[in-house]
Amino acid sequence: xxxxxxxxxxxxxxxxxxxxxxxxxxxxxxxxxxxxxxxxxxxxxxxxxxxxxxxxxxxxxxxxxxxxxxxxxxxxxxxxxxxxxxxxxxxxxxxxxxxxxxxxxxxxxxx
Amino acid sequence: xxxxxxxxxxxxxxxxxxxxxxxxxxxxxxxxxxxxxxxxxxxxxxxxxxxxxxxxxxxxxxxxxxxxxxxxxxxxxxxxxxxxxxxxxxxxxxxxxxxxxxxxxxxxxxxxxxxxx
Numbered sequence: 001x002x003x004x005x006x007x008x009x010x011x012x013x014x015x016x017x018x019x020x021x022x023x024x025x026x027x028x029x030x031x032x033x034x035x036x037x038x039x040x041x042x043x044x045x046x047x048x049x050x051x052x053x054x055x056x057x058x059x060x061x062x063x064x065x066x067x068x069x070x071x072x073x074x075x076x077x078x079x080x081x082x083x084x085x086x087x088x089x090x091x092x093x094x095x096x097x098x099x100x101x102x103x104x105x106x107x108x109x110x111x
Numbered sequence: 112x113x114x115x116x117x118x119x120x121x122x123x124x125x126x127x128x129x130x131x132x133x134x135x136x137x138x139x140x141x142x143x144x145x146x147x148x149x150x151x152x153x154x155x156x157x158x159x160x161x162x163x164x165x166x167x168x169x170x171x172x173x174x175x176x177x178x179x180x181x182x183x184x185x186x187x188x189x190x191x192x193x194x195x196x197x198x199x200x201x202x203x204x205x206x207x208x209x210x211x212x213x214x215x216x217x218x219x220x221x222x223x224x225x226x227x228x
Contacts, residue, residue, distance in 0.1 A: 034215040043115075043201045043219025044154065087153060091215060098169065099217065101146075101153035 004088045009106040018075045020105050022088030025069050030092040033064060033071045038085045038104070047086075048073070075107075083109045112137050115220035117202050123226045124192045132187040132223050134202030142205045143185040144169075144217065145177060147198040154201060160185055161207075192227045199224050 005023040012018045024033070032051050036044040048055055050062040050071070061074040075082055087104040118133040134143065141162050146154040146169075156169030160179040174196060176188045185204075189196060203217040 032215055041222070043203065043222055044217075045219070046213065046216040049213055049215050089215070098156060098159060099144075099215070100156070100170070103151075103153045 003100075004090055004102050006086075006088050006102060006105045008103065009108070011108050011110065012078055013110050014079055015077050018078050018082070018107060018109075020073045020075075020086055020088075020107070021070055022073070023070050024088070024090045027068050027090055028092065031068075031090045032092065033062065033068075034089045034091070034099070035060070035062065035073045036087045036089065036101075038087065040084075044087060044101070078107075078109045080109050080111060083107060114138065115202055115204055115218050117200075117220040117223050119223060120221065121224045123228065124189075125228050126193060128192050129188070129190050130192065130225075131189075132200055132202075132225075134185045134187070134204075134220060135183055136185075136202075136204040136218070137183065138204060138218065139182070140204035140218070141182075141207045142217075143179065144203045144205075145175070145185065145187045146201045146203065147171065147196075148201060148222075149198050157187065157200075192225075194227045197225060197227045 034049040035047045037047050038044040048060050048062045052064050055062045063072045085104040085106050087101050089099050115136045144159040145157040148154045155171050158177040160166045163182040166177045178186045200223045202220040205217040
């Protein structure tokens, strides 16, 4: 399973766009990139998943360059409720759904 | 639907005691997982199951055993608890991914906070 590297923490203010970048230099051809969000005292929650280019849903956008060695999670106009830890994961269908969580990025949104 | 439920929510054990954590899901998911999360750390996979009657080791399986006798239940056992097993334990489940767009989406339970003295 490819290892990922993310910033340990980030600060932002309400209403700003937040971009969290994840490096995965050893990503394999069959690997997908998935992001999860975790609030204190809760289990992680799936946010978005992609393979290449751009994916957008009602919560976030995921940008993946052509070489797929990194990805950027974009949260538009964050609010205080977006304060959480965000995890970037890389894996393939063939791995039985196994996910390897790193330390994640602790996002703090201030008023 | 209740989703993924975990029993108990909290537990305190003495070193050497044993216990079983129960995870149940009502979404007819094939895959189930047990993770532990230590303070300030990410989740680490203990064991997982890709179907009824099957289990496999994850990143940190030592000191734990699991069983998946029924599709909806996944049990995590600690035979002889140690202080190093003090952690929050999360159970999760997911579909196999066949024909699904969000095939890597796992659904997590609320967690069990375990303290071993």
